[in-house]
Amino acid sequence: MIETPYLLFLGDAPDQLAAKVAQGIRDWRPDNSVGQFRMEGCRADVRLPDMDLATAKAAGAKTLVIGVANRGGVISAAWKKVLVQALEEGFDLASGLHNLLRDEEDLAAVARATGRQLHDVRVPSVKYPIANGVKRTGKRCLTIGTDCSVGKMYTSLAVDAEMKARGLKSSFRATGQTGILVTGNGVPLDAVIADFMAGSVEWLTPDNDADHWDHIEGQGSLFHVSYSGVTMALIHGGQPDAMILCHEPTRAHMRGLPGYDLPSLEAVRDMALPIARIANPACQIVGVSINTSGMGEDEALSYLEATEKRMGLPACDPFRQGAAKLADALAAL
Amino acid sequence: MIETPYLLFLGDAPDQLAAKVAQGIRDWRPDNSVGQFRMEGCRADVRLPDMDLATAKAAGAKTLVIGVANRGGVISAAWKKVLVQALEEGFDLASGLHNLLRDEEDLAAVARATGRQLHDVRVPSVKYPIANGVKRTGKRCLTIGTDCSVGKMYTSLAVDAEMKARGLKSSFRATGQTGILVTGNGVPLDAVIADFMAGSVEWLTPDNDADHWDHIEGQGSLFHVSYSGVTMALIHGGQPDAMILCHEPTRAHMRGLPGYDLPSLEAVRDMALPIARIANPACQIVGVSINTSGMGEDEALSYLEATEKRMGLPACDPFRQGAAKLADALAAL
Numbered sequence: 001m002i003e004t005p006y007l008l009f010l011g012d013a014p015d016q017l018a019a020k021v022a023q024g025i026r027d028w029r030p031d032n033s034v035g036q037f038r039m040e041g042c043r044a045d046v047r048l049p050d051m052d053l054a055t056a057k058a059a060g061a062k063t064l065v066i067g068v069a070n071r072g073g074v075i076s077a078a079w080k081k082v083l084v085q086a087l088e089e090g091f092d093l094a095s096g097l098h099n100l101l102r103d104e105e106d107l108a109a110v111a112r113a114t115g116r117q118l119h120d121v122r123v124p125s126v127k128y129p130i131a132n133g134v135k136r137t138g139k140r141c142l143t144i145g146t147d148c149s150v151g152k153m154y155t156s157l158a159v160d161a162e163m164k165a166r167g168l169k170s171s172f173r174a175t176g177q178t179g180i181l182v183t184g185n186g187v188p189l190d191a192v193i194a195d196f197m198a199g200s201v202e203w204l205t206p207d208n209d210a211d212h213w214d215h216i217e218g219q220g221s222l223f224h225v226s227y228s229g230v231t232m233a234l235i236h237g238g239q240p241d242a243m244i245l246c247h248e249p250t251r252a253h254m255r256g257l258p259g260y261d262l263p264s265l266e267a268v269r270d271m272a273l274p275i276a277r278i279a280n281p282a283c284q285i286v287g288v289s290i291n292t293s294g295m296g297e298d299e300a301l302s303y304l305e306a307t308e309k310r311m312g313l314p315a316c317d318p319f320r321q322g323a324a325k326l327a328d329a330l331a332a333l
Numbered sequence: 334m335i336e337t338p339y340l341l342f343l344g345d346a347p348d349q350l351a352a353k354v355a356q357g358i359r360d361w362r363p364d365n366s367v368g369q370f371r372m373e374g375c376r377a378d379v380r381l382p383d384m385d386l387a388t389a390k391a392a393g394a395k396t397l398v399i400g401v402a403n404r405g406g407v408i409s410a411a412w413k414k415v416l417v418q419a420l421e422e423g424f425d426l427a428s429g430l431h432n433l434l435r436d437e438e439d440l441a442a443v444a445r446a447t448g449r450q451l452h453d454v455r456v457p458s459v460k461y462p463i464a465n466g467v468k469r470t471g472k473r474c475l476t477i478g479t480d481c482s483v484g485k486m487y488t489s490l491a492v493d494a495e496m497k498a499r500g501l502k503s504s505f506r507a508t509g510q511t512g513i514l515v516t517g518n519g520v521p522l523d524a525v526i527a528d529f530m531a532g533s534v535e536w537l538t539p540d541n542d543a544d545h546w547d548h549i550e551g552q553g554s555l556f557h558v559s560y561s562g563v564t565m566a567l568i569h570g571g572q573p574d575a576m577i578l579c580h581e582p583t584r585a586h587m588r589g590l591p592g593y594d595l596p597s598l599e600a601v602r603d604m605a606l607p608i609a610r611i612a613n614p615a616c617q618i619v620g621v622s623i624n625t626s627g628m629g630e631d632e633a634l635s636y637l638e639a640t641e642k643r644m645g646l647p648a649c650d651p652f653r654q655g656a657a658k659l660a661d662a663l664a665a666l
Contacts, residue, residue: 131559133590190528197527197562222565225612226464229530229566236558257466260611274604278593279558 002094002119002184003062006033007051007086011079012041013068019044021096021178022067028157028172028182034059036067039078044068053082053089063119065181066095075099083107087116094119096177121180123191124200131198131237133279138208141330142240143218143289144272146262148227148255150248151291151319152218153179155326158318159244160215162327169212173204175234179217189219189230197230201237213330216240222271223263224254235272239279242286242330243272245313249303250294265311286329288315335427335452335517336395339366340384340419344412345374346401352377354429354511355400361490361505361515367392369400372411377401386415386422396452398514399428408432416440420449427452429510454513456524457533464531464570466612471541474663475573476551476622477605479595481560481588483581484624484652485551486512488659491651492577493548495660502545506537508567512550522552522563530563534570546663549573555604556596557587568605572612575619575663576605578646582636583627598644619662621648 008022016023025033026046035051038044046067051059064086070076075083075097083093083101087110095101101118102108111118119125141159143152156172157179163170172179174186187200205214216238220227235243245265254260263271269285276283288307292300300317307315314325341355349356358366359379368384371377379400384392397419403412408430416426416434420443428434434451435441444451452458474492476485489505490512496503505512507519520533538547549571553560568576578598587593596604602618609616621640625633633650640648647658 130589133558133587133593135592190526192527193523194525194527194530194563194566195523195560198559222608223611225466225569225572226531227528228569228608228611229562229564230527231562232555232565233527233562236561239558254466256463259468260466263611271607275555275561278556278561278596 002181003092004032004184005061006063006065007053007056007061007091008033008036008046008048008067009064009082010036010038010042010044010046011068012039013044014071016044019046019068021181022046024178025065025067025182028161032184034061037064037082039082053086053091057089057091061091063092063094066093066097067181070097070099073099075104080104080106084110087111087114090114090116092117092119094121094181096121096181098122121177122188124188126203128192128196128200128203130195131202135239136202136205136207137210138212138214139242140205140214140216140238140240141242141244142216142234142238143246144231144243144268145218145221145246146223146265146268147221147248147251148224150246151289152246155244155246155289155318155323156215156217157182158323159326159330162323163213163330166327169209171212171214173214173216175201175204175217175219189234190227194229197233198237201234205238218246222268222275225257225260232275235276236279240276240283241280242284242333243276244287244289244326245269245285246289246291248291248294265307284333285313286333287313287326289326290315290317292317292320336425337365337517338394339396339398340386340389340394340424341366341369341379341381341400342397342415343369343371343375343377343379344401345372346377347404349377352379352401354514355379357511358398358400358515361494365517367394370397370415372415386419386424390422390424394424396425396427399426399430400514403430403432406432408437413437413439417443420444420447423447423449425450425452427454427514429454429514431455454510455521457521459536461525461529461533461536463528464535468572469535469538469540470543471545471547472575473538473547473549473571473573474575474577475549475567475571476579477564477576477601478551478554478579479556479598479601480554480581480584481557483579484622485579488577488579488622488651488656489548489550490515491656492659492663495656496546496663499660502542504545504547506547506549508534508537508550508552522567523560527562530566531570534567538571551579555601555608557590558593559589565608568609569612573609573616574613575617575666576609577620577622577659578602578618579622579624581624581627598640617666618646619666620646620659622659623648623650625650625653
């Protein structure tokens with residue numbers, strides 16, 4: 001559990017895209033951050049008050065979150081200076097970088113000396129159980145993609161936000177590093193040891209009120225040969241009552257796999273449902289989420305309309321249109 | 334790679350079953366072992382010459398393999414004495430125990446001092462790649478179970494042995510600790526980090542001669558919610574040309590999951606084939622392997638006959654009948 005509120009570290013981000021983790025936190029949990037910390041030359045801005053460490057501390061910030069990608073896979077000396085100072089001023093640090101904070105000797109030493117926490121959200125900090133398959137109370141919705149990076153996290157966050165806005169009981173359950181930093185907790189599923197994958201998802205989505213929805217962030221794709229095992233564990237550990245199919249229509253091939261075409265939404269449906277019904281015989285596919293960012297407005301709307309008709313399911317782009325249709329479909333279940 | 338030949342350590346095994354790892358090595362790779370080492374009170378016997386360390390060393394043994402389960406999850410002082418002496422006399426040690434040899438301070442110290450290797454086959458010793466899905470040359474056959482522990486390793490080993498006996502090019506590819514100890518190498522798939530599971534299977538079964546068969550040891554089951562992700566990674570990383578369905582007909586429920594019935598062979602076929610064809614569109618199911626150890630002879634034979642008829646596939650129990658039918662089916666592919 002990462003302590004909130006955060007101060008978002010944007011460093012010397014060369015452009016807005018480099019700060020997409022910070023942007024995600026800002027978009028989805030605006031109350032989790034008191035401000036942003038930008039170094040000289042920073043070209044990103046997530047529209048939070050600019051603060052130095054002392055000001056953020058006075059505003060209540062507990063954790064400095066690295067919300068920016070690092071260049072060249074190293075934590076630069078310029079960053080280090082800020083990070084060390086933050087530890088000394090009483091901040092914990094949280095990071096989803098591939099280089100772990102704990103592996104940086106100077107940071108580890110200062111953290112030890114000051115008693116502060118280094119949260120490396122790419123690696124598990126919990127000893128997960130082996131899945132037991134026992135039915136849990138409460139409702140669960142899992143996003144299932146035709147491919148990696150088609151909008152599964154965004155969709156789960158959007159439906160969660162819509163249900164919360166309606167006053168319904170709802171939680172987003174993060175399974176990747178961005179999601180974990182957004183919410184302050186979760187399971188970095190791609191770093192979990194094989195035998196414990198499904199068990200970690202059971203752990204992440206425990207018994208809950210009968211009318212509570214967990215929105216489980218999907219990972220990979222049943223059709224992505226590099227990561228399909230992770231998707232499988234999410235379905236069987238998550239035992240979803242509902243699944244939302246996620247797709248990006250303009251992609252030429254599976255991400256990182258030039259020889260592999262994307263499957264149709266029908267193919268994903270037909271493969272995912274029998275798999276899900278092993279763990280939860282009542283599981284239904286309730287809707288389709290289309291990432292239309294590569295399409296113009298008219299094209300997007302007609303694609304969505306055609307998809308609804310073809311699939312017999314509500315279809316929307318939660319970024320363009322909000323997730324009301326998907327929340328309606330879950331409420332109707 | 335564990336150096337052969339072995340001396341098989343049976344310790345103070347309370348019964349034959351406790352030495353099943355040693356028995357597996359003895360059955361499947363008789364040439365890999367020069368003898369067995371039994372302590373006082375040992376009640377197992379894998380019918381190899383009894384040898385002390387010096388005799389085995391003189392006979393060429395390179396590695397002392399722990400072929401017996403340990404009681405109470407500890408490596409006893411009596412075992413330790415033998416293991417330390419073996420290191421001092423120039424043996425490497427290999428073990429599939431949950432307690433790692435490397436975690437025993439005394440063993441680790443002696444191994445360092447003597448320059449010997451400690452092989453803990455439960456944990457990976459290789460940095461595996463992420464799967465790239467590129468089609469590899471050579472042929473691959475994967476065993477697929479209705480459940481865990483229904484005879485997948487045995488079936489893969491039996492078909493490999495049958496093909497070798499026919500002078501065909503064939504390798505057994507181990508994915509679990511017993512298989513790794515039998516052959517001296519492999520991937521301990523249940524201990525691999527999620528992102529690298531499919532890649533480790535690609536690594537295990539590289540390009541080969543066009544007429545060479547890899548027999549990949551299956552793990553778990555697509556229908557076993559605790560481990561299905563591992564099975565999925567085997568199918569997509571293995572990109573099998575052929576799959577053999579494995580089943581144990583007398584089991585009351587999925588192993589360790591009292592609430593879950595076993596699937597039918599048809600259900601496994603119908604789920605596994607579309608999954609396999611993502612990575613290899615030519616994949617076929619070629620036969621059925623039935624573990625009939627819980628049945629009398631007549632019952633077993635009529636079950637096999639009925640299964641052949643029902644499934645339209647050759648069916649046999651490789652332990653009772655040999656794997657000729659399955660090797661025929663692969664040869665006919």
